[in-house]
Amino acid sequence: MEQKNQSPLRRIWALAKTEHKKLEFAIFMAILGVLSGFIPYFCAGIIIIKLLNQTANLSDCIPWLALALVGSIGKVLLTTFSTALSHKATFAVLAEVRNNCVHKLAKLSMGTLQNQSVGRWKSILVDQIESMETTLAHLFPEMTSNIISPLLLIIALFFLDWRLALLSMVTIPIGMIFMMTTMKTYPAKYRESVQIGKKMNDSIVEYINGIEVIKAYNQGNEAYAGYEEAVNANASFFYNWMKSTQFGMACYRNFSPAVLIGVLPAGLAFYLRGNITSTDLIMVIILSMGIVGPIIAATNFIDSLAQAGTIIESIETILNAPEQHHPKEPAVLAGMDIEMNHVSFAYEKEQGNILTDITLKIREGTVNAFVGPSGSGKSTITKLIAGFWDIETGSIQIGGKEISEIPLTQIADQIAYVSQDNFLFDDTIRENIRMGKEHATDKEVEAVAKKAGCDAFIRGLEHGYETRVGGGGTHLSGGERQRIAIARAMLKDAPIVILDEATAYIDPENEAVLQKAISKLVKGKTLIMIAHRLSTIVDADQILLVDQGQIQDTGTHQQLLQKSELYQKMWNAHIGAKDGELV
Missing domain, CATH: 1.20.1560.10 (ABC transporter type 1, transmembrane domain)
Known part of the structure; x- marks a missing residue:
């Protein structure tokens, strides 16, 4: 202040x-x-x-x-x-x-x-x-x-x-008087110009990001109209602003030197x-x-x-933005058990809680799956465990230590996080995989790519591992990007692996390859996964059923089938969908 x-x-x-x-x-x-x-x-x-x-x-x-x-x-x-x-x-x-x-x-x-x-x-x-x-x-x-x-x-x-x-x-103060008549509104006008410029920038970015949808649905005129309006508003604002200051500044520049x-x-x-x-x-x-x-x-x-x-x-x-409050000195962790106790969380306080009174325990070396309807809070739970946000209500512990007492860098070292929308940098495939371990050799990168099931398609590209993936990985398909993200996570070799719908973009032909890669990735590690395909988590040690921001039930696949009506409905819907695919 x-x-x-x-x-x-x-x-x-x-x-x-x-x-x-x-x-x-x-x-x-x-x-x-x-x-x-x-x-x-x-x-x-x-x-x-x-x-x-x-x-x-x-x-x-x-x-x-x-x-x-x-x-x-x-x-x-x-x-x-x-x-x-x-x-x-x-x-x-x-x-x-x-x-x-x-x-x-x-x-x-x-x-x-x-x-x-x-x-x-x-x-x-x-x-x-x-x-x-x-x-x-x-x-x-x-x-x-x-x-x-x-x-x-x-x-x-x-x-x-x-x-x-x-x-x-x-003549100097006379000229200054004319200048001040135009300058007294300058700070407010300039702040307004920044906001108008921001709207124009956002409009341009949105137009470019959405160009595929615009072309696919033939919405060029409508989408361009919004962009054009933002650009014209920016130009009109500056024209009117300069016009309003013209007389005062002209008088200032002519009176002062006289x-x-x-x-x-x-x-x-x-x-x-x-x-x-x-x-x-x-x-x-x-x-x-x-x-x-x-x-x-x-x-x-x-x-x-x-x-x-x-x-x-x-x-x-x-x-000056508030930082996440974590110490710099590494914490001593007693294993990799994860606990959440009475955690409530809201992205924006005005919008209400996304999670309410979440309590759970994930034991080291076990396979754990979060399932539930879309928007129930599954991804939010995993992101809180990964330290992407600090909580105000409740407690999250890793290895017996409050997550707020563990440096962010140490949390990042302990967790490999793979989401359905993994970002690839506009660099070579090799360097995108190498991000998992900065000083990995080329042999290590290629070895982990084989384990992730993506070595074959990489070598099939014109430049192989030196192929540039484009901004956000746009030169590759969704499944290819996902497999590279899995390879990157495997190279990191973190003790905790979080897979947020990691097979979302994988076609049925390659799903078996990816599941085999994931099995290698998580061997001996603590696995936390979110999956809509319930058949992929039937062998999980613990399944946590999330609905409306709360843990509704926990257990194995068989236990939940017996005691949870919601899980039964989800399972039946999943089996029905699979049968429909086979027909």
């Missing part, structure tokens, strides 16, 4: 704390560069005075011309060095911010991650952080130098004539009365013309500052 009350400038500076020294030196160089840029003005004033006094000659003017040239070259070199240094610092800061955000995401619960769309995360991590480059690289050196340098000029003008110094600044409106007539009157020398008047006129340019350049950063403030708010939603 304390950070949110800070100005955007302070928050940006805090974000760049690792590069403060470079940025401070860049600011110093930028100030010297702007001051160097004033040297030609001063030299020009000296030469003009000599010309008016008819004392100018080539030998007298050459040193001043040389000094003007040095000032011009110095400005170019100093500002170039300042900009290069600030950009170097900026890219380091942006890299650190991105890394911090990505590392933070790994510490957040799945609920926090899923509350935002993919388009939103992409917008923050890619677009918004990238857009800070210009602001961060130029804001501190250029804005600071463009504020300090005019102040030094004004001090010099006060030494020449305090009256004309005051008059040289009269310093001579006050300086020339007053200076002439003072000169005619003998209150100022021609030498001082000429120098005042020349120097006063250099005041407003840097100030306007500095105020141009107000826009960038407001944008950066909003972007930092987005970044802080990630960096």
